[in-house]
Amino acid sequence: MTTLEIVGGRVLRPDMTVEHGDVLADRETGEIRAVGDVPDGDESLDASGGLVIPGLVNAHTHVAMTLLRGYADDEPLETWLQEDIWPVEATLEPADVRAGVELGLVEMIETGTTGFCDMYFDVPETVAAVEEAGLRARVGHGIVTVGKDEDEARADLEEGLRVAREFDGAADGRVSTAFMPHSLTTVDAAELDAFVPEAREADVPVHLHANETTGEVEPIVDDHEKRPLEYAVDHGLLEPEDFVAHGVHLDEREVDLLAERGAGVVHCPASNMKLASGIAPVQTLLDAGVTVGLGTDGAASNNDLDMFDELRDAAMVGKLGAGDASAVDAPSAVGMATAGSAAVAGFDAGRIEPGANADLAVLDLDATHLTPHHDLVSHLAYAASGTDVRHTVCDGEVLMRDREVLTLDVDEVRETAERHAAAVVERAE
Numbered sequence: 001m002t003t004l005e006i007v008g009g010r011v012l013r014p015d016m017t018v019e020h021g022d023v024l025a026d027r028e029t030g031e032i033r034a035v036g037d038v039p040d041g042d043e044s045l046d047a048s049g050g051l052v053i054p055g056l057v058n059a060h061t062h063v064a065m066t067l068l069r070g071y072a073d074d075e076p077l078e079t080w081l082q083e084d085i086w087p088v089e090a091t092l093e094p095a096d097v098r099a100g101v102e103l104g105l106v107e108m109i110e111t112g113t114t115g116f117c118d119m120y121f122d123v124p125e126t127v128a129a130v131e132e133a134g135l136r137a138r139v140g141h142g143i144v145t146v147g148k149d150e151d152e153a154r155a156d157l158e159e160g161l162r163v164a165r166e167f168d169g170a171a172d173g174r175v176s177t178a179f180m181p182h183s184l185t186t187v188d189a190a191e192l193d194a195f196v197p198e199a200r201e202a203d204v205p206v207h208l209h210a211n212e213t214t215g216e217v218e219p220i221v222d223d224h225e226k227r228p229l230e231y232a233v234d235h236g237l238l239e240p241e242d243f244v245a246h247g248v249h250l251d252e253r254e255v256d257l258l259a260e261r262g263a264g265v266v267h268c269p270a271s272n273m274k275l276a277s278g279i280a281p282v283q284t285l286l287d288a289g290v291t292v293g294l295g296t297d298g299a300a301s302n303n304d305l306d307m308f309d310e311l312r313d314a315a316m317v318g319k320l321g322a323g324d325a326s327a328v329d330a331p332s333a334v335g336m337a338t339a340g341s342a343a344v345a346g347f348d349a350g351r352i353e354p355g356a357n358a359d360l361a362v363l364d365l366d367a368t369h370l371t372p373h374h375d376l377v378s379h380l381a382y383a384a385s386g387t388d389v390r391h392t393v394c395d396g397e398v399l400m401r402d403r404e405v406l407t408l409d410v411d412e413v414r415e416t417a418e419r420h421a422a423a424v425v426e427r428a429e
């Protein structure tokens, strides 16, 4: 059983055209072998009446935060983090993180997401869950040193390096890592200067939150007389493989800086709307040639991990922000959730062509809200949702067949998550 054929459907190609055809995946290499007219495979997935798309990539999330879904809503970022989220997170044990991660991974598989980038703590739990669930992930330990004494701060930085070194290449290469300082205001310059060179030495990228709110931009401008991303470059950040989450409040120089340096941005439209952080200049970034991916951020600021919601939000708010209905058109939004996010994450995925990772989702087109079929890319951007996903495949392996998740026990995962979520909130109160 070395090959998997996905037959009888239509296929979304990298140029955003849709054609009738099959896909043959090689389960040994985890790559797509052929598209269109393909030889028979050893195992078969029925895509008739469906659309085969690249598995969506959630390029910025905190997956264990599914445990805090609906726990603290309707607040701006600083209050939300400092008064509600961080106090509860301080009580989280590795087993809680594991329960939250598994809940999130089930949700991703069910909604056609095959890869993600995660910033959280207890990274070994995330890696173990990813190994079991079969997804692809770039993971890192989120480092916060503000408000900690010197020893605690150093331990957090060391842990960030340790997990980046230890887990890069884990789960047969499905897991990669990054060094993840939380943001430019929660980790200080001297710490970046000391630790970023070590991340370079370990050959891992750096991922952080940047320019998310004006409350985060202003102190840097006031204290250092430069924009946050200029400050970031001064402290060794924004190499081509690096990527920042949000990029809401960017000036022209910062957009140019991202384009020149080749660093990526992960747009998180739902989180930015929910926390009223602002509207990222997505069309401007795309026009400047910046690599833009898409992310949900954590489930406590979204409140789900469905990337179909995210790409619709990106298209909608992109137009509103630009005051231009042609901004962030359907192909751009779908491109961000697939090839864009994969490029940002450093995954050889996000496109259906031979040689790319066989990370795929099959959507049912046979649905009232997807009728008629004028333009299927338009449907992906504006009408489809995660519940339309029939099969999910990652690295050539079937993770969900006919809406049945095969790698995790959904009922057990949900029960365990309920139990841990209740206990965590009780402990925090």
Ligand SMILES: N[C@@H](CCSC[C@H]1O[C@@H](n2cnc3c(=O)[nH]cnc32)[C@H](O)[C@@H]1O)C(=O)O
Binding pocket: 062, 077, 081, 085, 086, 089, 119, 120, 121, 141, 142, 143, 144, 156, 182, 209, 212, 271, 297, 298, 301
């Ligand atoms: N080691 C750190 C944890 C950092 S993990 C990454 C952090 O990002 C937080 N987070 C989630 N969403 C956002 C966001 O939109 N902006 C900034 N931080 C966020 C999340 O709650 C988590 O605390 C510690 O000891 O506190």
Ligand SMILES: [Zn+2]
Binding pocket: 060, 061, 062, 209, 245, 297, 298
């Ligand atoms: Zn975040």
